[in-house]
Amino acid sequence: MTSLITTLPHAMRAIGLAFALSLGASATLPGAATAQGLFEPVVKVNGAAVTRYELNQRAELLKLLRAPADPTRLARQQLIEDRLKAQAAAAQGITVTDDQIRAGMENFATQGGLNADQMMALLERGGVSEQTFSDFIRAGLIWREVTQARFGARVSVTEDDLDRARAAMSDGTGVRVLLSEIIIPFEGPGEEQAMAKAREIADITSTGAFSAQARQFSATATRDEGGLLPWQPITQLPPVLRPLVLGLAPGEVTDPLPLDGAVALFQLRDIQETDVPEPSYSAIEYAAYYIPGGRSPEALGRAVQIGEQTDTCDDLYGIAQGQPENVLERGTKAPSEIPNDIAISLSRLDPGEVSYDVTRAGGQTLVLLMMCGRSETIEEAGETAALPDDDSIDDGTIDVEGGEGGEAAGDNTEQLSQQIAARRLESFANGYLEQLRAEARIIEY
Structure with missing residues (x-):
């Protein structure tokens, strides 16, 4: 999951209005945070505590920024990731200065037509301390330094990459790809062995040899x-995968992509331009049904049985009837918010189809995923409208925001090259963060 500092800029265009609306209600000032238990830990990440005060403060900040998710859930997730990022930075001897943080605060505020002092004044009126805002900015800056130091030398953009990207963004055309996949699962100490095997496979250039593996x-x-997959629109692939695939020539294989309890590799077999642009998606609705037993024959048999008994996500409620509520989860998320392993699995599915190659709880729980529907993003006249491609998304709302006027379009080679490089760096960073999370000892109270 990318930091909110990189995913919110489009929303910051209206931040003045957001603050005006949010501050209409009474707020609790940071100085009042003296209640018993407020500074007790709610999470520990490799021994580093996240306090209830920090959680409350980050959630309030996200409310003011109108984050597109449940603020308390997102705040907890972000603070866990912040601890992982800080620990990775400390291990590499990376720090950021107060001047860098101040500049980052100014830059973030500028996106909403404010300066840092104006933004901090509004935050404080909403009950959010300056330290909370500073910590929010620090986490984004330090992660940028970590990923640049770790992966920057591995990111390059060729003329072929630019040509493919131009084709993908040009009017009247789209791009689809033909991929093969390998996902190697592991449990506990088996990660090193799985990653070593994945590195061997990544050097393969023969489609036959890849299929044998x-x-x-x-x-x-x-x-x-x-591992053969059918033709897929490039826009249907998870965000973490698109830049990796666009950087391949036919026969080449991606670098190993760390997932939760697995390592993934993808080989490009072919790539084609189409006569019509492929749709992009602003939201994906899916259901996850949890089956004990991991990849055991019994659990897999149960997953097959459920797949045969269900045609829609609504059918899963009948399967879960009488069981604990947490055995079935269903929701709608932006593509960038979906964990990489789940996003990869969902990318193969049409509404009503299921997959069961993802696990949780260290491989002890099998996850049956069902695609409920995708909200299609249609760009027209400088606006972006999110429209559902399936009746299962029926909240009656259509999200329309002012577009960037083709931000990545055109033939500005330098700008396009920077965007491709940034996306690749982000994909490496997301994979690294998932690896850190998988390896971490996280205790939630």
Whole structure:
């Protein structure tokens, strides 16, 4: 999950209005945070505590910024990630200065037509301390330094990359890709062995050899077909995967992509331009049904049985009837908010289809995923409208925001090259963050 500091700028265009609306209600000033238990930990990440006060403060900040998610849930997730990022920075000897943080605060505020002092004054009126805002900015800056130091040398953009990106963004055309996949699962100490095998496979350039490895090592439903996937629009791939695939020539394989309890690799078999632009998606609705037993024959058999008994996400409520509420989860998320392993699995599915190659709880729980529907983003006349492609998304709202006027379009080679490089760096950073989270000891109270 990328930091909110990189995912909120479009919303910051209206931040003045957001603050005006948010501050109409009475607020609790930071100085009043003296209640018993407010500074007790709610989470520990490798021993580093996140206090209830920090959680409350971050949630209030996200409310004021109108974050597109439940603020308390997102705040907890962000603060866990902030601890992981800080620990990674400390391990590499990376720090940021007070001047850098101040400049970051100014830059963030500028996106809403404010300066840092004006923004901090509004935040304080809303009950959010300057330290909370500073910590929010610090986390984004320090992660940028960590990922640049760790992955910057691995990011390059070729003329072929630019040509493919121009084709993907040009009017009247789209891009679709033909991929093969391998997802190698591991448990506990098996990660090192799985990653070593993945690095070997990443050097393969033969589609036949890649398929042979898929049949032997992959945990997906496509393993018996050698990992072969059908043609897919590039826009249907998860955000973490698109820049990696666009950087490949036919026959080449992505670098190993760390997931939760697994390592993924993808081989590009072919790439084509189409006569019409492929739709992009602003939101994906899906359901997750949790089956104990991991990848055991019994759990997989149960998943197959459920898949045969259900046609829509609503059918899963009948399957889960009489069981604990947390056995079934259903929701709608932006593509960038979906965990990479789930996003990769969902990318193969049409509404009503299921997959069961994702696990949780260290491989002890099998996750049956069902695609409920995708909200299609249609760009027209400088606006972006999110429209559902399935009746299951029926909240009656259409999200329309002013577009950037084709921010990445045109033939500005330097700007396009920077955007491609930034996306690739972000994909490496997301994979690294998932790896850190998988390896961390996280205790939630």
